[in-house]
Structures are given as structure tokens and as C-alpha cells.
Amino acid sequence: MTTATPLSVNEAVLNEALAGLTAAPKTLSPWLFYDQRGSDLFEQITDLPEYYLTRTERALFATHADDILREFLTPGAPATQTFTTHDTFTIAELGAGSASKTGLLLQAATRLQPDLLYQPLDVSASALEAAESLAANIPGLQVQPQVANYVTEPYTLQHLATGSNTRARVLALYIGSSIGNFAPEEAHAILRRLRAHLQPGDALLLGADLAPSSHKPVATILAAYDDAAGVTADFNLNVLRRLNRDLDADFNLDAFTHRARWNGNESRIEMHLESLIPQVVHIAGQRIPFAQFETIHTENSHKFTDEALNSLLTRSGFTPTRTFHDPTRSFALTLAHTL
Numbered sequence: 001m002t003t004a005t006p007l008s009v010n011e012a013v014l015n016e017a018l019a020g021l022t023a024a025p026k027t028l029s030p031w032l033f034y035d036q037r038g039s040d041l042f043e044q045i046t047d048l049p050e051y052y053l054t055r056t057e058r059a060l061f062a063t064h065a066d067d068i069l070r071e072f073l074t075p076g077a078p079a080t081q082t083f084t085t086h087d088t089f090t091i092a093e094l095g096a097g098s099a100s101k102t103g104l105l106l107q108a109a110t111r112l113q114p115d116l117l118y119q120p121l122d123v124s125a126s127a128l129e130a131a132e133s134l135a136a137n138i139p140g141l142q143v144q145p146q147v148a149n150y151v152t153e154p155y156t157l158q159h160l161a162t163g164s165n166t167r168a169r170v171l172a173l174y175i176g177s178s179i180g181n182f183a184p185e186e187a188h189a190i191l192r193r194l195r196a197h198l199q200p201g202d203a204l205l206l207g208a209d210l211a212p213s214s215h216k217p218v219a220t221i222l223a224a225y226d227d228a229a230g231v232t233a234d235f236n237l238n239v240l241r242r243l244n245r246d247l248d249a250d251f252n253l254d255a256f257t258h259r260a261r262w263n264g265n266e267s268r269i270e271m272h273l274e275s276l277i278p279q280v281v282h283i284a285g286q287r288i289p290f291a292q293f294e295t296i297h298t299e300n301s302h303k304f305t306d307e308a309l310n311s312l313l314t315r316s317g318f319t320p321t322r323t324f325h326d327p328t329r330s331f332a333l334t335l336a337h338t339l
């Protein structure tokens with residue numbers, strides 16, 4: 001397993017925290033959520049009744065794994081036709097996380113190609129261990145994990161099939177609505193960069209949470225980020241706990257509260273941490289003053305229309321050919337080819 005540990009995680013945390021907390025308005029980048037405890041809290045979020053995203057996307061994989069593979073390997077082939085392929089392919093995944101949904105697709109894919117190569121990429125080595133152990137339950141599957149930040153660091157996508165010199169077609173997965181964390185220009189840059197790693201015949205499967213509609217009230221989306229059990233609040237506040245630990249900061253977690261807001265102009269959920277009182281926090285010898293009700297903007301989760309997704313993909317050099325929706329059109333898996 002490749003373990004190219006970044007120079008210093010704490011250095012990156014310090015730079016991010018000081019830049020964000022001395023800016024106006026104050027911000028912290030969402031990647032700071034994911035220390036061990038934050039990653040555990042996120043896993044708990046995915047099981048919450050209000051957090052429909054993971055469950056809905058998993059159901060799409062359960063229903064459509066074969067359809068997704070057919071559309072990738074033989075574009076436009078009718079669903080009734082018995083489906084075989086002579087093409088060799090691999091599956092790569094950006095931000096694999098625990099890869100629990102991917103298992104459904106990998107199972108279907110190993111029925112077509114028993115020694116399938118799976119290339120999970122993640123910033124977190126522990127997340128990749130989870131991806132590897134999941135894959136250990138799929139006999140024959142070859143796993144080639146890579147520790148990399150796909151936004152800022154170089155990465156590679158293997159185009160050779162397992163144990164041979166045969167060129168394989170790559171199906172890249174970018175699921176979980178991770179794309180929603182990024183501003184539109186950043187999302188475009190991430191997809192363009194991915195496109196540059198791909199060759200004709202390769203494809204992208206993009207999973208994204210959809211914008212409000214007649215089937216999907218804003219209240220449903222908002223509840224997913226403000227659950228009754230308070231797990232999302234804990235997840236949000238955990239970033240302060242992390243800064244206390246990693247940077248010796250002195251945030252009082254009881255003096256901040258979780259806020260989730262719908263921003264209709266930007267079509268996104270925003271998470272903030274609101275200061276309940278006027279206060280001064282210290283980080284690495286710096287004073288950070290807060291007015292009462294002042295917030296730290298900790299996350300954006302953009303929600304897309306199908307048109308917006310298709311246009312983003314097209315502008316990034318992909319040709320979207322098919323979108324899989326759940327019955328309530330809450331979530332979309334879009335398959336986009338490279339021509």
C-alpha cells in the first residue's frame with residue numbers, strides 16, 4: 001500500500017485555521033472535519049433517518065449496478081439483451097471513504113470480470129484500510145489503494161488490467177455528493193483534472209444530491225443537516241475540538257452552536273458555528289475575537305439540478321449519457337463518457 005504521508009498534517013491544519021479564522025467572514029474548510037472522531041461521526045450521520053443521501057445512493061447501486069456497467073461497457077445497449085463484454089476494465093474511486101456503497105457495484109463487476117482491479121483513492125489511510133477490508137469480502141478482486149488528495153496532490157489511474165499488458169477501460173467513481181462540497185469553479189477544476197487522467201472509452205459515474213423540487217421540499221434537505229439526535233451538530237462542533245487538540249487552541253465548545261441554513265441563491269446547504277457570546281479564542285499565540293452571533297462558515301453542500309450536472313460534466317470534457325434517479329428524484333447517479 002502506498003503511504004505517501006503529507007509533510008505535516010498539523011502544519012496544514014494550522015495554515016488553514018489561521019487563514020480561515022482571521023478572514024471576514026470567518027471560515028474553516030470541510031476537510032478539517034475528518035479526524036478519526038469526525039470520520040466516525042460522519043459514518044453515524046450516514047445512518048440517521050434524516051440523512052437520506054447515503055441510503056438513497058446505496059439503493060440506486062442495489063437496483064442499477066448491472067445497468068450502470070452495461071451503459072459503461074456497451075453504451076445504448078437495451079436492458080433485455082444478455083450482457084457480455086470482451087473489454088477489460090478497472091474501477092477507480094475518488095475519495096473512497098469506507099466504500100460501503102461501492103461494494104454493490106464491485107460485486108456486479110466481478111461477475112463480469114473475476115480479477116477486477118479496484119483503485120480506491122483517499123486522503124485518509126484509515127479510510128483506505130476500510131476500503132481494502134471491504135474488498136477482501138469479494139473473492140478475486142484486486143485492490144490498489146492510493147493515499148492522495150485528489151484536489152491538491154498528484155494521483156495516477158492505472159490503465160493496465162491485473163497481471164497483464166492489456167489496456168483496460170477505466171470507470172471512475174466520484175460518488176456520495178462529495179462534489180457538492182466545492183464551489184462551482186472548484187468542482188469544474190476537479191472534473192477537468194480527472195478528465196485529463198482518462199482516455200477515450202473511459203467513463204465517470206458522478207453521484208450528486210439534487211436541488212429542491214416538487215418531490216423534494218427544502219425542509220427535507222435541511223433536516224438532513226440538522227438531525228434530531230444532534231449528531232450533525234456534534235460533527236460540526238468536532239472541528240473546534242480538533243483545533244483544540246492539534247493546535248492547542250482554547251475553544252469552549254459550549255459557547256458555540258450548530259447552524260444549518262438553506263442558501264437558495266447558491267442552491268446549497270451551509271453549515272456554520274455560531275458564537276453564543278462575545279469571546280476571544282487563542283490559537284497558536286494569536287487572539288481570535290468573536291462578536292455575539294458571529295459565525296464560522298464550516299461547510300457548503302451544493303444541491304444540483306440534472307441540467308446543472310450535465311452542463312458541469314460537458315464543460316469538463318465529458319459526455320453524459322444516462323442518469324439514474326431514485327423514485328423521489330432526490331439523488332442522481334450520472335454516467336458520463338469520454339469520447
Ligand code: AVJ
Pocket residue numbers: 045053176177178180181224225232299300301
Ligand atoms: C460527505 C460532503 C457528502 O455534504 O452531505 C454530512 C458531509 N456534512 N452532514 C454532505 C456532511 C454534514 C457530506 N458530504
